[in-house]
Each structure stands twice: as structure tokens, then as C-alpha cells.
Amino acid sequence: MKNRACAIFSICVIASLLLTACGAPAAFQCTDKLGCVTISPSDPLHIAFWGILSGVDGSLGEDSKRGVELAIADMGGKFQGHDILLTTLDAGCTPEGGAAAATKLAADPTLVGLIGPSCSDETAGGIAIITKAGLTTIAPSNTRPALTAADRGPEFAGYLRTSHSDAIQGKAVAEFAFKTLKVTKAATLHDKSLYAQALQQVFADEFIKLGGKIVAQESAAKDATDIKPVLATIAAAGPELLYFPVFVSLGGNVVTQVRSVPGLEKVKLIASGSTFSPEFLKAGGPNSKGVYLSSPDFSAFTGDYAGLIKKHTAKYGGPTLSTYHAHAYDATNIMFTALAKVAVVDTDGSLHVGRQALRAAIFATKDFQGITGNLTCSPTGDCGAPVIAVYEIINADPASWNPAEGVNPKKIWP
Numbered sequence: 217m218k219n220r221a222c223a224i225f226s227i228c229v230i231a232s233l234l235l236t237a238c239g240a241p242a243a244f245q246c247t248d249k250l251g252c253v254t255i256s257p258s259d260p261l262h263i264a265f266w267g268i269l270s271g272v273d274g275s276l277g278e279d280s281k282r283g284v285e286l287a288i289a290d291m292g293g294k295f296q297g298h299d300i301l302l303t304t305l306d307a308g309c310t311p312e313g314g315a316a317a318a319t320k321l322a323a324d325p326t327l328v329g330l331i332g333p334s335c336s337d338e339t340a341g342g343i344a345i346i347t348k349a350g351l352t353t354i355a356p357s358n359t360r361p362a363l364t365a366a367d368r369g370p371e372f373a374g375y376l377r378t379s380h381s382d383a384i385q386g387k388a389v390a391e392f393a394f395k396t397l398k399v400t401k402a403a404t405l406h407d408k409s410l411y412a413q414a415l416q417q418v419f420a421d422e423f424i425k426l427g428g429k430i431v432a433q434e435s436a437a438k439d440a441t442d443i444k445p446v447l448a449t450i451a452a453a454g455p456e457l458l459y460f461p462v463f464v465s466l467g468g469n470v471v472t473q474v475r476s477v478p479g480l481e482k483v484k485l486i487a488s489g490s491t492f493s494p495e496f497l498k499a500g501g502p503n504s505k506g507v508y509l510s511s512p513d514f515s516a517f518t519g520d521y522a523g524l525i526k527k528h529t530a531k532y533g534g535p536t537l538s539t540y541h542a543h544a545y546d547a548t549n550i551m552f553t554a555l556a557k558v559a560v561v562d563t564d565g566s567l568h569v570g571r572q573a574l575r576a577a578i579f580a581t582k583d584f585q586g587i588t589g590n591l592t593c594s595p596t597g598d599c600g601a602p603v604i605a606v607y608e609i610i611n612a613d614p615a616s617w618n619p620a621e622g623v624n625p626k627k628i629w630p
Contacts, residue, residue, distance in 0.1 A: 248570030267334030283544030311341030318342030380602030386418025468499020
């Protein structure tokens with residue numbers, strides 16, 4: 217019996233050696249310098265969306281979250297046999313909210329990748345935490361130029377975006393104001409956020425280059441309700457146009473109060489993507505009619521945007537809530553395209569993702585055929601196809617909101 221057992225053992229050892237010699241797969245060993253995420257055969261692949269999801273400005277984040285959900289639905293909700301788990305975290309559109317959300321995300325070892333955040337301020341507060349944790353995030357609606365500048369710090373190693381830079385948007389608004397509206401004197405109003413401060417400054421600089429004059433640059437808190445004192449200061453400077461790239465709450469208060477301020481009864485009003493929502497019509501009321509809004513140019517998207525809108529309508533029963541749903545859809549697909557290149561299936565069916573490998577594969581994205589255009593990521597994380605348009609609100613009724621079909625707001629430039 218003892219001899220028989222020894223013989224069986226010897227046969228097993230020899231078989232094992234033969235399998236190894238013949239190239240039988242060995243168990244996965246992580247050599248990624250940022251570590252690996254392991255997903256067992258029965259577990260889902262976990263990604264998260266972080267951004268503003270509550271309050272009057274929550275439509276910005278909810279709109280992008282829907283873009284992520286639509287992309288996952290188009291994959292059948294699975295990746296290489298694993299269910300895709302999407303969780304969400306409200307980051308409040310502030311640096312403090314971004315830091316709090318990033319801290320929670322960094323503490324979750326199951327997370328493979330992130331889409332978000334919504335606001336540039338959230339990125340400023342949280343990106344160092346995200347990067348240090350080895351995570352990579354693709355933002356669909358961050359537009360502050362400094363986030364992808366050549367001199368950005370190493371804390372941005374885990375950050376990319378599919379949205380445009382406001383270096384482009386601010387210039388576009390200035391050109392529209394000076395060349396199309398023919399105004400020569402403009403004022404700006406921002407809400408002290410990093411996003412709004414940067415965008416209004418780009419507009420101001422470009423407007424001056426064109427030959428215009430900036431007569432006032434003022435600010436008000438995001439939650440300010442009585443805007444008349446600051447509007448009176450602006451009126452004293454005699455602008456023909458007021459540019460206020462703020463969020464929904466403050467933007468709505470500007471619109472409802474501006475016409476009652478002497479000197480501003482007929483001033484032209486331009487806001488930007490942060491108010492591109494039916495919520496802005498609710499907040500601004502009848503005075504919203506005639507306000508101009510800058511936004512990505514939906515008609516310039518080279519992918520099947522009409523098909524995406526049909527899917528959105530079928531799934532959510534109504535129009536889009538803001539302007540960056542397609543950018544979030546593209547961000548999600550870029551991430552999963554990169555995942556397909558680097559994910560390793562182990563001998564037991566487990567899935568392994570190297571964090572640095574994934575980050576590198578995302579940054580290596582080239583000629584990706586997205587909804588918003590042909591996308592290639594730069595070394596500093598700019599992946600978007602930046603084409604800006606100006607729209608006009610032609611109906612103040614929120615129920616009339618239908619920018620995807622050019623109904624309201626209506627594209628008027630270029």
C-alpha cells in the first residue's frame with residue numbers, strides 16, 4: 217500500500233512538472249507599482265461616480281450619472297462575465313465636499329475606477345487623495361483650465377477629463393459678445409468658486425484682446441439671495457453685457473433681480489454650462505427668456521448623439537438635465553476600453569486589474585470614437601473634443617426644455 221501511495225505521488229509530481237514545462241498558466245502575481253484590484257469569480261466589478269447629486273445644482277451631477285448608467289446599460293451591465301456595480305457619492309460642488317468624498321473612495325479597496333467629479337472645486341479638494349490611493353478618475357464636467365495645465369502638480373497623476381477647458385469656452389463667449397452682439401463694454405459676476413473665477417477671467421482677458429472694455433468684475437456667494445447691491449455696483453459702471461458663469465441658485469437670483477436695477481433693464485445676459493439646465497428656468501422665472509448660455513455644441517458631436525438621447529428618453533422618461541451626459545458616457549467607455557486591455561483573468565476565474573496599468577492605458581487613449589467626437593488624451597489629461605456654442609433661451613417654461621433637438625435653448629452661434 218505504501219509503495220502504491222508513493223507511486224501515485226510521483227505520478228502527480230511528474231504531471232505537475234510536465235504541465236509547468238508545457239506552459240500551463242500560473243496563478244496571477246501582482247507586480248503593479250500601485251497595486252491591484254482582485255475581483256473574485258462571483259463578485260461584481262466596482263466603479264463609482266462622484267459629484268454633486270443634491271440641492272438646486274444637483275442636476276449637473278445627476279445628468280452625468282445618467283450618462284454613466286447608459287454606457288453600462290449598453291454593455292449589458294457586465295464586463296468579462298462580471299456584473300458592473302456602480303455606486304455614487306455626493307461631493308457637494310465644494311473643495312470640502314470633494315475632500316470628504318475622495319477620502320471615502322480611497323478607503324474602498326474594491327474600487328477599480330472613478331467617473332467624476334462634477335465641479336472643478338471638488339477636484340481641487342479631492343484629487344490628491346484619489347491619486348495617492350492609486351485610483352484614476354475621468355471627469356465629465358470639470359472645465360477649469362488649471363486642472364490640465366502643463367505645470368499642474370503630481371497630485372493630478374490620477375486625473376483626466378472629457379469636458380472642454382474654459383480657456384476655450386471663455387474665448388468663445390468673448391468672441392460671441394464682441395463680434396456678434398457688438399458690445400464693447402462688459403461686466404462679470406462670479407460666485408467665488410474656482411470654476412467661475414477662472415472662466416470669467418478668461419472671458420475678460422479675451423474680451424480686452426478683441427478691443428472691448430471690462431468695466432466691472434464683481435462676486436457674490438453661491439447662496440446669496442439679495443443680489444441687488446452688487447448688481448447696483450455693476451450698473452454704475454455702465455455695461456452693455458453681464459457675463460455670470462455661476463451655478464443655478466445664484467444665476468436664478470441674478471436673472472430675477474437684474475431687470476429691477478436701474479441701468480440694467482436692457483443689459484444683455486450670458487451664463488455658461490453650470491446653468492445649462494431646466495432648473496435654471498425654474499430659478500430664473502420669466503426673466504430667463506432671452507438669456508444666452510454657452511455650452512458644448514451638441515450639433516458638432518460626431519457620434520450617435522441622437523441615439524443616446526433616444527436611450528435617455530426611454531430610460532428616464534424625459535429630456536436631459538444638463539449638458540455633460542454625453543461626456544460622462546464617453547468617459548465610461550474610455551475607462552472600460554482601457555480595462556479590456558489590462559484586466560487579467562486568473563486560473564480560478566478571478567479578474568485582476570493593476571491600478572498603474574489601468575491609469576497608463578487610459579492616458580494612452582488615442583482616436584477613441586466617442587459620442588462627443590474623436591478623443592485622444594493628452595499627457596496632462598485633456599481628452600475632450602472642445603467645440604463650444606452659444607444658445608438662447610426662447611421659452612422660460614421648464615417643460616419646454618429640449619436642447620438636444622435645438623428647441624429650447626436654441627443654438628444661435630456659431
